Amino acid sequence: SQKIEQNSEALNIQEGKTATLTCNYTNYSPAYLQWYRQDPGRGPVFLLLIRENEKEKRKERLKVTFDTTLKQSLFHITASQPADSATYLCAHMNTGFQKLVFGTGTRLLVSP
Amino acid sequence: GAVVSQHPSRVICKSGTSVKIECRSLDFQATTMFWYRQFPKQSLMLMATSNEGSKATYEQGVEKDKFLINHASLTLSTLTVTSAHPEDSSFYICSASPRTSGAGNTIYFGEGSWLTVV
Numbered sequence: 001s002q003k004i005e006q007n008s009e010a011l012n013i014q015e016g017k018t019a020t021l022t023c024n025y026t027n028y029s030p031a032y033l034q035w036y037r038q039d040p041g042r043g044p045v046f047l048l049l050i051r052e053n054e055k056e057k058r059k060e061r062l063k064v065t066f067d068t069t070l071k072q073s074l075f076h077i078t079a080s081q082p083a084d085s086a087t088y089l090c091a092h093m094n095t096g097f098q099k100l101v102f103g104t105g106t107r108l109l110v111s112p
Numbered sequence: 113g114a115v116v117s118q119h120p121s122r123v124i125c126k127s128g129t130s131v132k133i134e135c136r137s138l139d140f141q142a143t144t145m146f147w148y149r150q151f152p153k154q155s156l157m158l159m160a161t162s163n164e165g166s167k168a169t170y171e172q173g174v175e176k177d178k179f180l181i182n183h184a185s186l187t188l189s190t191l192t193v194t195s196a197h198p199e200d201s202s203f204y205i206c207s208a209s210p211r212t213s214g215a216g217n218t219i220y221f222g223e224g225s226w227l228t229v230v
Contacts, residue, residue, distance in 0.1 A: 034219075043118075043205045043221035044156070089155065099146065100207070100219060104155045 003027060004092055006103040014111055019080050021106045023073040023090035030092035033073045035064055038087045038105065047088075048075075080110045115139060116208050118222035125229055130194045133225045135162075135206030141186035142208035147179075150203040150224075162189040162206075196229040203227075 003026045013019050023033065031052050036044035050057045050066045050073065057064045063076040077084050089105040115138040125131045135145055143164045148156040160181055161169040168181035180192040189208075193200055205224040 036221075041203070041224065041226070043116075043207075043224045045221070046218050049218075099158065099161065101158065102155045 004030075004090060004101060004103040006088075006090060006106045008104050008106070010107040010109055012109045012111065013080055015081060017080055019077040019084065019108055019110070021075040021088050021090075021108065023075065023103055025071050025073075025092065028092075029068065029071075032093050033064075033066060034091045034093065034100070035062075035073075035075050036089045036091065036102075038089055040087075044089055044102075077108070080108075082110045082112050084108060085110050116206060116220045116222040118204075118206055118225050120225060121223060122226045123228070125196055125227070127197055127229055128195055130192055131196060131227060132190055132192045133204055133206075133227070135189045135191070135208070135222055137187045137208045137220075140208075140210040142210065143186060145183060145189040145206055145208040146219075147181065147189070147191050148205045148207070150205060152203075156205060159191075162191075164189075193227065196227070198229045201227055201229045 005024045007022055034049045035047045037047055038044045048057055048059055048064045050064045052068055061078045065074045087105040087107045089102050091100040091102045117136045117138055119134045123131055145162040147159045149159050150156045158171050159174045162181045162183040164183045164186055170176045178194055183189040203224050203226055206222045207219050209219050
């Protein structure tokens, strides 16, 4: 079955460092991967989408890569800030381009 | 920008009763909306796809008679948890996309509704 997996352990980093989160997928080849931010008790907020023919996508301090050989997407936050502390979810879209399947999410904690 | 609103944000109900959660797209039309459930420290799990003017499509393992979905208009979908039990206590989230969207479209999520069944 199709699986999308993220490191369930929290990632603790110091303010100013680059945070790198990993998303791995197995048994399928998604055409798109999306990354979301979710704060406690809130709905997810869309951050970035990357297509399979794109190796990298950037938005301000955020960068996402998509390696179809490794079946992996990396999500980077440069110059991290305590306000970046949240859970980050990766998700893939089904062929209808609306139905999302989420990974388990990785909680990021940025210490001042 | 596009906004999806849920109501209520928190609800407490007694075991055996029913509770309705609303999901509205505020500035766009959505022929399809999605309902997710999220237990503490777990990811979002898709429950069902709500289709305007037709029956909802439920994911495997989700009881359609327990989780009633009505998508009566292009801006409103409702989820009714019938005969609620404590194990139904969870965070329920809806999502929607603008009607004209296609491949790679942005999906907007509501703020979620906390349901506690006592």
